[in-house]
Amino acid sequence: MKKTMIVLALGASLMATTALAGDVRLMWYSDGVEGEVMKDLVARFNADNPGINLILDEVAYKVVQEQLQIQLEAGSGPDIARVTNIKTLAPHWLDLTPHLSDAEYWRTNFGAHADWMREDGSDAITGFMTQLTLTGGFANSTLFEQAGVALPGEGATWDDWVNAADQVAKSQGTAAAFAIDRSGHRISGPNVSYGANYIGADGLPAPVDEGTKAFAEKLVNWVEGGQMLRDTWVAASGSTYRAAADDFINAAIPFYYSGSWQIANLSTKIGDGFDWVATGSPCGTAGCSGLAGGAALVAVKYTQNAEEVAKVMEYFAREDIVKEFSERTLFLPAHAGVAAAGNLNWQTEDDNVKAALDAYVAAAAETLPAADALPAWKWASPVYGALVNRISQVMAGELTLEDAYARIDQDIAEQVAAAQ
Amino acid sequence: MTGVKGMLGAVVTAPLVALARVLEVPLRLWQRLTGQGGMVAFFLLPNMAIFTLFVLLPLVINIAYSMTTGAALFLPERTYVGAAQYERLLRCTDYTNLMTCQEDQFWIALRNTGTFVVLQVTLLIVAATITALILNRALRALSFWRAVFFFPVLLSPVVVGLIWRWILDRNGVLNAALVGMGMDPVNWLLERNYAFSAAIGVTIWAHLGFFALILLAGLQAIPRDLYEAAEMDGTKPARVFWRITLPLLMPNMLVVIVLALIRAVQVFDEAYVLTGGGPGTATLFLTQYIYEVGFASLLKNPGLAAAASILMGGVLIVLTLLQLALGKRNERKGRLK
Incomplete structure (x- = not known):
């Protein structure tokens, strides 16, 4: 009897530590409420698929950014991951095509963004976008109203928005007029709006052009003039990401430039604290472009359970699941069928949210080709990193703009050379 | 039983x-x-x-x-480049102007770390000595005061950074107090000198107790009769300190100095959480530079990070050898006595 008990105990402890055939680990980070939605969907998947044990590993965004690549380079990592650095890591994604029951369904509904997550020239199906995002602004309409300043209308430029927000800031005594997340991705839509094109004729990064210079100069001037909140960009070094969402949520700034993924976050945290609206992207000299992007759910090619992984991916890519996920998370769907049907029943009682989602859908039509090319361009990441690193040094008074442009070109060239 | x-x-x-x-x-x-x-x-x-x-x-x-390049993790898959990463780190057109260096941020981090080491170690030693001297006196509630000074040592460095960011932030406790007293708030973490001073102050606060404890042990080992003899001779307290306390405390002091130097060269967690290396690169230290290059940037460069860490390791080895040499010298002196 004792021997039986010992054998059972040893067996149980081994079961607890050893990955079984049929285990599928999913690495997931959350911006807003999507982690809760995923837990529910994963529980339902496990109930319906007793042969597969889908394990949801919820991690911080920083873990995905910093640790996932190292795991992948070592040939390990999760079976499925939710990532934003999709193109750079494309060599590590699994081609699901031979494991899918209907590859054509994927090409039809997710084909528009397939290049974002596969190597150049490949026709692999590696995953799908869990949501489409677009960079854009948010305004605290209550503060604007209290200040007696009208919200700038359609076609308003960056200067119009900053000037209006500055009047509000002065009237209401906020910390600054506006803030932009500390991210190269976030300033790239505005750069393109001023005529920037990062991609050279040879497909490699082009030198810093007049469009990028125009907006970079504005950013620096706005920080010097006190219109742009110094905390976000100046109070960090390197390419560290910093969002200014909390400053907007705490009404420390009347205007905030971030992106559509913030909608659920703002709705949850602001509640009925004040009214806010999505503004789309202010205009530059070349257009009023935001930058599309998003997070993808991708299969990792080092998985030992490719068939099970494909089944999990097929479940999350189902039209009804994508629709439910989008409605509950307030994310714009990347599924062509769901987007075309257009009958999404956003699960919120916050009127600000519905209006914001409509505003982002409208703003999606404004993106310029130079911005549309970036999500599928493999060198976008080093460009984003160099822009943030050097422009924030100018803001801190360590470099001149001219020095910064030379440094940005040099940093990008060195990073590209090291990665090739 | x-x-x-x-x-x-x-x-x-x-x-x-x-x-x-x-x-x-x-x-x-x-x-x-x-x-x-x-x-x-x-x-x-x-x-x-x-x-x-x-x-x-x-x-x-x-x-x-450090002699390879590329993003691959396994050595055989990486491209051998010899000393190119070291050359890249160390190459400058004009060494008096860091902006002419190819890896300017490595040099900025090196300069910041050097400045930090000198200031932080000096202030830390002075503060730890004063604290140890006070705690060595027959105070009321002595155990309580010893615990108070030692308590920050028990905290995780990340917690230390977060506590002080909460205090020094634009909307932090300190500014709330200043505004409450009718004064203007100060951007403690956005002004270069304030942020650098904050990094020094916070790391001193976090480690003071540990070093004070080592010095306190040294103070308690000094024979009381020496002080009694000095008192009978009417020696002034300052003279007692310089002629009796400090020389006899020197073995412990040397350990403290070398340990503090090594810790200061390795500064990262508290400062990173507190300032993120900013404003600009004002508090960018060597360890953060290595972390940024090797792990945090979107396109990681582990070869360059490895080369920088080897150079930093060289500094730490020199400091460790110094500690060993001083330790041996003290041992020899002790034997001679």
């Missing part, structure tokens, strides 16, 4: 006794064959194996990494 303890002891030691009996014969044979030196090697082997696996091997791999 004793019977139960005895039984438990027997249960625990029984397998060890059995193992010792099994090993006795081969060990005796080994000793006969290799002598005492062989036995020493046998008992050192487990530690040496652990040291090789977790210290020596990573060090060798890191050196090899």
